[in-house]
Amino acid sequence: MAAHDTGRRRFLSGVSGTLGVALVTGCLGGTDDGEESPEPVVDAAESLEGDTDPEAWADVESLRFDGWVGGWVGVEPEPIADVENPTLVLVEGREYEITWENMDGVHHNFAFWDADHDVVNEYSTPGTDVQGETETLKIEATAEMETYRCEYQQARQRGDVVLLDSA
Known part of the structure; x- marks a missing residue:
């Protein structure tokens, strides 16, 4: 013993x-x-800062992300490519399509939150833990959108939303 x-x-x-x-x-x-x-937490990311110049976002209608437990990594458009948890610059009233791919087999989803940490207009994907599976969310940008997050990894998978006037 x-x-x-x-x-x-x-x-x-x-x-x-x-x-x-x-x-x-x-x-x-x-x-x-x-x-x-x-430094980025996710090895696939190259930066923590994307391009937030409104000109770079003028024609954006779709966004793609890779979902990792350490953070969202932007795939496209160019202003968010290879950026971990990039700030999104959206035009109020414009429709967008957001697609993300599960890269690590951990349960993730994609949701837009308001300042009170509530999901805006039910803009949330169901979530998946299947590596390689994708989910798509169609939204209309609204003034209530403060952040986007994974509701399962809220501390690491989150980014800010900047809203531009539609005019």
Whole structure:
């Protein structure tokens, strides 16, 4: 019994030491001042900032994303390509089609939320945990839209929405 306790203590000591080193070296994310890391979490992303110039969004009617547990990665249009959780610039009253693909087999969905964290106009996909499966959501951009999120990974899979006047 003593040999079992020694092995267990050695294992727990090793785990504690590894976690301590990870925290000291910053391997668990964040920076020394507690801010989030300026690098994308998802390896498929190249940036955290897309093009939010309204001119770049003038003709956009469809958007594509890859869904990862670490964040949404923009596929198209160009202003969001390879950007993790990009800000969407939408024109109020314009219709859009948003399609996303499950890249990791974890349950995701895509939803637009208002400032009170409620889904806007039922703009939410049912969700899927099937890797490679896609879901499409047709919306009309409204002033209530504040963010888009995965309702299952709300902290990591979220981005802002900027609404432009339709005029």
